[in-house]
Amino acid sequence: MLEVRDLRISFRTEHGRVRAIDGVSFDVAESEILGVVGESGSGKTISLLAVMGLINDPNAVIEGSIKLRGRELIGLKASEMRKLRGREIAMIFQDPMTAMTPVYTIGWQIAEQIMVHERIGKKAALARAIDLLAEVNIPNPREAIERYPHQLSGGMRQRAVIAMALSCNPALLIADEPTTALDVTVQAQILDLIRKLRRVHKSAIVFITHDMGVIAETADRVMVMYSGRVVERGTKAEILLEPRHPYTKALLDSIPPLEGEKPRRLKSIPGSPPSLLDLPKGCSFGPRCPSRFDKCAEKPPLEGGAHAAACFLKAAP
Amino acid sequence: MLLALIRRFGQMIFVMFGISVLVFLIFFVTPGADPAARIAGRNASPETLEAVRKSFGFDQPVWVQYYTLMKKLFVTQDLTSFVNRGWKVVPAVIDTIPVTLSLVIGAAVLWVIFGLLVGLIAAATRGSWIDKSLMALGLIGCAMPVYWLGEVMNLITQSRYHDSWMFSWVPPLGYKPLTEDPKGWFLTLVIPWITLSILYIGLYGRVLRANLIEAMQEDYIRTARAKGLSETRIMLRHALRTSLISFVTLFGLDFGALVGGAALLTEVVFGLQGVGKLTYDALQNLDLPVIMTTVIYASFFVVLANALVDVVYILLDPRVRSA
Ligand SMILES: Nc1ncnc2c1ncn2[C@@H]1O[C@H](COP(=O)(O)OP(=O)(O)O)[C@@H](O)[C@H]1O
Ligand SMILES: [Mg+2]
Numbered sequence A: 001m002l003e004v005r006d007l008r009i010s011f012r013t014e015h016g017r018v019r020a021i022d023g024v025s026f027d028v029a030e031s032e033i034l035g036v037v038g039e040s041g042s043g044k045t046i047s048l049l050a051v052m053g054l055i056n057d058p059n060a061v062i063e064g065s066i067k068l069r070g071r072e073l074i075g076l077k078a079s080e081m082r083k084l085r086g087r088e089i090a091m092i093f094q095d096p097m098t099a100m101t102p103v104y105t106i107g108w109q110i111a112e113q114i115m116v117h118e119r120i121g122k123k124a125a126l127a128r129a130i131d132l133l134a135e136v137n138i139p140n141p142r143e144a145i146e147r148y149p150h151q152l153s154g155g156m157r158q159r160a161v162i163a164m165a166l167s168c169n170p171a172l173l174i175a176d177e178p179t180t181a182l183d184v185t186v187q188a189q190i191l192d193l194i195r196k197l198r199r200v201h202k203s204a205i206v207f208i209t210h211d212m213g214v215i216a217e218t219a220d221r222v223m224v225m226y227s228g229r230v231v232e233r234g235t236k237a238e239i240l241l242e243p244r245h246p247y248t249k250a251l252l253d254s255i256p257p258l259e260g261e262k263p264r265r266l267k268s269i270p271g272s273p274p275s276l277l278d279l280p281k282g283c284s285f286g287p288r289c290p291s292r293f294d295k296c297a298e299k300p301p302l303e304g305g306a307h308a309a310a311c312f313l314k315a316a317p
Numbered sequence B: 001m002l003l004a005l006i007r008r009f010g011q012m013i014f015v016m017f018g019i020s021v022l023v024f025l026i027f028f029v030t031p032g033a034d035p036a037a038r039i040a041g042r043n044a045s046p047e048t049l050e051a052v053r054k055s056f057g058f059d060q061p062v063w064v065q066y067y068t069l070m071k072k073l074f075v076t077q078d079l080t081s082f083v084n085r086g087w088k089v090v091p092a093v094i095d096t097i098p099v100t101l102s103l104v105i106g107a108a109v110l111w112v113i114f115g116l117l118v119g120l121i122a123a124a125t126r127g128s129w130i131d132k133s134l135m136a137l138g139l140i141g142c143a144m145p146v147y148w149l150g151e152v153m154n155l156i157t158q159s160r161y162h163d164s165w166m167f168s169w170v171p172p173l174g175y176k177p178l179t180e181d182p183k184g185w186f187l188t189l190v191i192p193w194i195t196l197s198i199l200y201i202g203l204y205g206r207v208l209r210a211n212l213i214e215a216m217q218e219d220y221i222r223t224a225r226a227k228g229l230s231e232t233r234i235m236l237r238h239a240l241r242t243s244l245i246s247f248v249t250l251f252g253l254d255f256g257a258l259v260g261g262a263a264l265l266t267e268v269v270f271g272l273q274g275v276g277k278l279t280y281d282a283l284q285n286l287d288l289p290v291i292m293t294t295v296i297y298a299s300f301f302v303v304l305a306n307a308l309v310d311v312v313y314i315l316l317d318p319r320v321r322s323a
Helices: A044-052 A078-084 A106-117 A122-135 A154-166 A184-201 A212-218 A236-241 A246-253 B002-028 B035-040 B046-056 B062-075 B089-124 B129-143 B146-160 B182-215 B219-226 B231-262 B264-269 B275-284 B288-316 B318-322
Strands: A002-013 A016-028 A033-037 A060-068 A089-092 A172-176 A204-209 A221-226 A229-235
Touching: A002 A044, A016 A044, A016 A060, A016 A229, A033 A044, A033 A184, A033 A212, A044 A060, A044 A089, A044 A172, A044 A204, A089 A154, A089 B219, A106 A122, A106 A154, A122 A154, A154 A184, A154 B219, A184 A204, A184 A212, A204 A212, A212 A236, A221 A236, A221 A246, A229 A236, A229 A246, B002 B035, B002 B062, B002 B288, B035 B046, B035 B288, B046 B062, B089 B129, B089 B182, B089 B231, B089 B264, B089 B275, B089 B288, B129 B182, B146 B182, B146 B264, B182 B231, B182 B264, B219 B231, B231 B275, B231 B288, B264 B275, B275 B288, B288 B318
Parallel strands: A033 A204, A033 A221, A089 A172, A172 A204
Antiparallel strands: A002 A016, A002 A060, A221 A229
């Protein structure tokens, strides 16, 4: 239902043009969960903000093609894009503490979104807000709609934000690290909730995270990003059990094992991601890669069909 | 919410009491000076001094003196000026209040409306020539001294161009009470309103613009965009509401100060007998009872304005309610 082809996003800055996203392509099928994983700064957020049409920076240049159910979104009129946003595609962000306007009640904010997209009265919109809050397991939804955001805990706020995102039954929900700011038990509840919503609403979900552990619990398919490129993609099993790209392997090594004895220290990836202003010539992971060899001075293409990796290793004899 | 309101007004009463005590101490109990001599004014006769002593109870304990003064101010309202023999001070101050209030409220309406418009338009078009010219005009407005601007206004509307079709409607300087002559009240005040508000529109527009632009960077604005709301709606419903806090704070301070006498220059330039003008005259001939009364009146007004600002906070921002 979502087809992104050769997406390129660059920013004009005082140090010249910065290419933040370099030729990213991916698909999302109806009612599947695509996990997008990568260290922070790898371009996960902006590539999906581009899908929302929410890159407002006047210095941004966006090229490529983004098609939602066959309709091209790049170059779409602002007013048309606005009609899609919140109705066809919804997005929830990392920090539930600051995601809602502090001066309006939860119910008001959910009803606002419904009323902007549908011909519906305030009463009916509020009634639907109550149903939505019940659906995301907020206790006493009738009272909760009268609450202000600061009166709810982080987990409850994230539930309210999810309820708001679902209010118009979007075909695609983009969740940008929705659990990163929450503590572990709440995190598990929110992941449960997202899985349940996918079953009930049949929405497709793009789930962004930097945590392979979260990927293991939610995604159907996975896309691994590094410095603005896709370095590997495949089904969850393929990525978790037979990773091909050294970066994917390194990410997997940095999560605690589900069973067995926990290692004293987790391996972290040595070095840090390259600056976008000064990307290495060939493979951008090259400088940090334990298995680097001469061929890595060239840019590896993303090859291999459904389970693809941008690495020369697998091709090497 | 009701509790927060009651608490705020309780505080206000307490502060007003504190101010009255402080003013009393400053004017009456300053060591090394005879308050009776100061109240009686320069070159007072011994009989006048004696009368002052008796009427303010300077031979009695301090708390009785405080009580006597408050009674004269608020209950019997018969505080008299000895410099202007026998002139009743409290009614004189009360007479000037409608003049100052008319001037300041009218100007405040103008500067709030135009301050909001300037701030909103500049923030919505930020970086464009509209934004830049609004900000430049605002800066010019803030930078002009009010007495100069007022004189220029008078020059234009009272003499130079008074006979042209544009300004022939402007009546001569002075104040016409609203209850007796509403049309005259309005016409005489139009030019003073514009003059006084020009000084504030630029400042308020600037502050609001800065706050709006800051608010537009907040996460909840991104959420609002993700909901599919229009930019106008986002600006007016989501950014403006949270940006009004400094606007309201400034307003409380400026409004309180102006009503308390800071509109003096405007009042003098336009010949309005307001609180500022009264205080100014009293200072010139050291008329202590008048000065004292206007000081108390002015500080009460500042305190009241601040309490009202806090009430507006409570209405604007639910987070303040529970605190
Ligand atoms: N407005 C912008 N101007 C310049 N660079 C930007 C802008 N927005 C994002 N970037 C750059 O794009 C890169 C990817 O950012 P982001 O998508 O937020 O990463 P992630 O979500 O994976 O942590 C970052 O290096 C960031 O510095
Ligand atoms: Mg991010």
